[in-house]
Amino acid sequence: MALVVAVCALSALLVNMAVAVFHDGVRPFMLDHRQGRMKRREITPLAFSLSAGFVFGLGAPMAFSTGVLNPWILFLPTDVLGLLAARRWLAVVLGAVWALLVVFGLSRATQAAQSLPVDxxxxxxxxxxxxxxxxxxxxxxxxxxxxxxxxxxxxxxxxxxxxxxxxxxxxxxxxxxxxxxxxxxxxxxxxxxxxxxxxxxxxxxARARGARPPVPDTSADSLFGANAKRLRTHLPWLMALGGLVGTLCATGAFAGGEATSYLVQHGDMVNAAQVDFYRTFGFVPLIGLTSLASGTFATNGVNFVYAVGYIAPNVAVAALAGAAVFTVEVLALTQLGKLFAHVPxxxxxxxxxxxxxxxxxxxxxxxxxxxxxxxxxxxxxxxxxxxxxxxxxxxxxxxxxxxxxxxxxxxxxxxxxxxxxxxxxxxxxx
Structure with a gap:
């Protein structure tokens, strides 16, 4: 319970600071928010409208049916609460309160369901x-x-x-x-x-025409470089977040995907790690490029933290490994952007x-x-x-x-x- 509270409180705080956001559709707007072109009262309803269906339609039913928490029920609401809060301390409080509501609500609902004649x-x-x-x-x-x-x-x-x-x-x-x-x-x-x-x-x-060979477009390098530098400046915060997410995965109380929720439910952490590891490759370009374009990282990093957390032998190792994964991901963002320019x-x-x-x-x-x-x-x-x-x-x-x-x-x-x-x-x- 304390770990879930800490994760939600920190994730809401980092959303408020425009350092990390979970929803891929909200992240691109964070650059406008940081530069004053969009105010909190404008971006918060947008985040809610993009997230509500996933929270109540996917995150809540998945958590209820498996007894395992997931990113949609934890991190999408903290996106909204972090944007809603006018002060950083309020974002921390709202994130912690949401975590308590989820933990107590899920526990009571599960107990009630299992006591029914038809389980x-x-x-x-x-x-x-x-x-x-x-x-x-x-x-x-x-x-x-x-x-x-x-x-x-x-x-x-x-x-x-x-x-x-x-x-x-x-x-x-x-x-x-x-x-x-x-x-x-x-x-x-x-x-x-x-x-x-x-x-x-x-x-x-190009050689046949006597022209110079085409080179990849790097016109966005200057913007990417400034945003990548901003994320490196906030690396200690992101390391703390990565450590907490990795630790939460290691407890068996949290899973990063739909398929892995059922695997973690049965304690099959090795296969859960493999599934989320391969699944991550579908999100590396999306998360990496939106992070570079907005200067705001993802609450779950580039997703590798899930696999590392599942297979960690204990929570201490999971915390260190999660922090290390986020460090590598943040430091590699600039090179990642250049890589995808060469391999479309x-x-x-x-x-x-x-x-x-x-x-x-x-x-x-x-x-x-x-x-x-x-x-x-x-x-x-x-x-x-x-x-x-x-x-x-x-x-x-x-x-x-x-x-x-x-x-x-x-x-x-x-x-x-x-x-x-x-x-x-x-x-x-x-």
Whole structure:
């Protein structure tokens, strides 16, 4: 509890100081805020409108169903509270109060749910397997999006064979581990090869015309340099934040992603580290470049702190490792910006990774939610969960798609309990 309070209080303070913001859509506006072109009363409603759906539609249901905290329920509200506060001390207080509300509220809600005749929280453990196994194929999906159907099919075939072989040969290892790693190598390799071929062709064309070879655009270097220097000035604050986030991950009370919430719930920290490590590559360009452009870092850094925290042997090591990860990320920002100017296909690959991850997670969570419905009430549970999901689609998605299926499971569980008390439903045995 003390650790969650400290993380939320510090993250709200750093938002107030325009040093770190979690929401990628809010971060670009922080430069205008720092330079006086946008006031707090203008940017706070914007941050709330961008975050509310993720807090109540994704973060809260995910935390409730797994018992594991996540960035959407902790850091998106501290974005808003940090911007709302007129004084730094008030930002600290508001962040701490939010942390207490989350911890006590989640604990009481979980206890109440588990005391019901139909325990839908236990049924929601069915989400873990579809999410974990399908997630292993997101690199193949990204390859298909970026490099076409043929290469996507080849990547999927390679991953599928490796998954089958892993399940047969290394029975104690998660079967998707090797396939996910090789899929990421294929994607990055194809992106680098595409850039090299394109650069070689451009040089040959320039040579044929007698012109100088094209060079990457570095016109933003001066702005990037000033903003990177600002972040280095605030490095002690960011090191403290990285240490706290890493420590929170090491406790098993916090997970950085949708898939890893279910892994951490079952104590599978090694696979959680691997999943969030590969997932990070989809966010490095986005977080790195928005941090350079705005002079405001991300509350979770470039995401590597999650994987480091999961596998740390104890909280002391996790704190030191988290601080070290944030240090390296901040110091490497300038070089990161220059790197992506030279390898645009790798930056494009990151966009496709994020899209592929969302698609795979949506499908895995939907499959798992349908299984949870079946576990609670057989065919009736399938119909209720699936029907609510389809209804959400027809209504224009008032609940975002990633969270729609878990929310449907929770609503189905509550409905089945009402039916039980009304003598209209008998819980399934076992």
């Amino acid at each position: 839908f929280l236990t049924a929601m453990q069915s989400l873990s397997d579809p999410v974990m196994y399908l997630f292993a194929f997101f690199p193949a999906v990204a390859v298909a999006y970026q490099f076409g159907r043929a290469r996507g099919a080849i990547a999927f075939a390679v991953e599928g064979v490796l998954m089958l072989a892993s399940a047969h040969v290394w029975k104690g290892v998660f079967p998707g581990a090797l396939s996910m790693a090789v899929g990421m190598l294929l994607l990055v390799g194809l992106a680098l090869h595409h850039d090299l071929v394109k650069r070689r062709a451009a040089r040959e064309e 296909s790798v930056q494009d690959a990151a966009d496709h990774i994020r899209h592929a991850i969302n698609q795979v997670l949506e499908l895995g969570i939907l499959f798992g939610s349908v299984l949870a419905g079946m576990r609670m009430a057989g065919g009736t549970g399938i119909a209720l969960v699936g029907g609510m999901y389809v209804l959400n689609e027809a209504m224009g998605r008032p609940v975002i798609r990633l969270a729609a299926a878990p929310v449907a499971v929770i609503c189905t569980g509550l409905l089945l309990n009402v039916a039980y008390w009304s003598h209209l439903f008998t819980p399934l045995k076992g």
